[in-house]
Amino acid sequence: MSATAALPESQIGRVWTRFRRHRLALAGAAVVALLLASALFAPVFAPQDPTLLDTALRFRAPFADWAHPLGTDELGRDTLSRLLHGGRVSLTVGLVAMVTTVATGALIGITAGFLGGWIDTLLMRFVDTMLCFPQVFLLLVVAAFVPPTLLSISLVIGLTSWMEVSRIVRAEILHLKEQDFVAAARALGASRARIMFRELLPNAAAPILVAATLKVASAVLMESYISYLGYGVQPPLASWGNMLTNAQGYFDTVPWLAILPGAAITLTVMGFNFLGDGLRDALDPRLRMDP
């Protein structure tokens, strides 16, 4: 008797087959890979120091001169260098915020879903309360009290956007905890923590992965909002959001200063969203989450 049973291809193989059919997701994955590489190697690719001023060379147009392929800004800083380094900042904030969001949301969701009872009621009403406030408003209130550093911005974004993740995880746990393998673990005497984190959490990995991808996109967008409003990443450190702030005074005369960081934000958000959509369809066709 052989131990292999009827399964023509592995689970990963099936997921990849479904993912590959999703053209936009493939494009999204390529864009995300490109952005991550450019952020990682920003110091290598950037033509010069992003904070280097050269007032003799202000408002250079893109493609006009090889020293500054995407032109210069109002202080003569190289736009390409600022975009690359700003991307580094924006993606760092996006990823750290995503990790915070997923960790908080998963912990609260699994606790509420598994323990149930008044703990569940309490946590879910807290989620409802948090969702009552627009996220930008929450961000600005907190940002007014917390000095803006990369870490504090990331944490603040992460801690104001975990609610959807906790709802997704809770719903998944409510379904999973009734399965016999959980009863089997209880019959063996497994502790609650073991059941929650060893038995249940790995089974909720697919929706968490999808939510994580989509959360990077929204965190990048959030960082741009608050940096644009001046509460986020502080000059001279470049981020796509504060590049937009600087550009708004010159929008009628030098539009590319706003268009370039705007396009970078759009590309990143779309890349992560398409990647997330593709992963969702590939991992779990049942699953739907509002962006």
Added chain:
Amino acid sequence: MAEALLKVAGLEVHFPLRSPFLQRRIGTVRAVDGVDLEVARGETLAIVGESGCGKTTTGKAILRLIDPTGGSIRFGGQEIAQHGTAALAPFRRRMQIVFQDPYASLNPRMTVGSILAAPFEIHRIGQARDRAERVAGLLRTVGLPPEAARRYPHEFSGGQRQRIGIARALALEPELIIGDEPVSALDVSIQAQIINLMKRLQAERGLAYIMISHNLAVVSHVADRVAVMYLGRVVETAPREQLFFNAQHPYTQALLSAVPEPVPGRRRSRQVLQGDVPSPARPPKGCHFHPRCPIAQARCAEEAPASRIIAPGHAVACHMVTP
């Protein structure tokens, strides 16, 4: 006979029924309503009954997977019905369960090796390095190759998965295994293999089984004694031969007459019950079976019959049965 391995008396599991919005208690589902059972070491007790009669809930309450609302559970001479998590820990090693659905009872994200190593990790048995050897030993015991440890549950057939479930139940060397319909989800050809495996393990290890089943053909193969449940109560308990050839309770007789006859064309008196099983949220007064009983009298609607012993090992809860 020394005290039985397991002695259940007056076991009750009542679930509150709550209103949708205010969560007020509006009723009680009497899933298990006063069950008495005894299991000796090394014997097999079968619990039979229709869907919804409370047999699975009884099994889960004995294992304390569901908290009983009343009654006593004595295991190895000790009362465990009210034990908390910590006090139950030593009993977890002595009682185990095999589930009906071999697809839902194994964690799809864990390899068979980690599923089978979990009992040793939870109870801190052995060193991490010799656990692989223990897992291989368990797999050999249930007739699977040791290489199976590296695979995931979805790579196995239903019968193979049920073998893995049995191996997990054996890991802690329990004295009692509760089989909750352990073969009813399997193909008929595979059922016999699993039953024979369980019988072999019983003979080798002196295991006691509680086999929960609605399949009387399976019960007639495995059981030493049989308890028949109807709507949360045990109506008749008897040694296997007694039950199959000398059933006294009218419900047991009806249940036996519903078993398909293996010889085509042969006719027997088929006793068809009228009506449906009442809801356990509103069980009938008196004997739970009286609204459907062919021989019910006025007394049956008023007074619940006590279980009376009419022959050695044969107990019946019916006013109309006289010793």
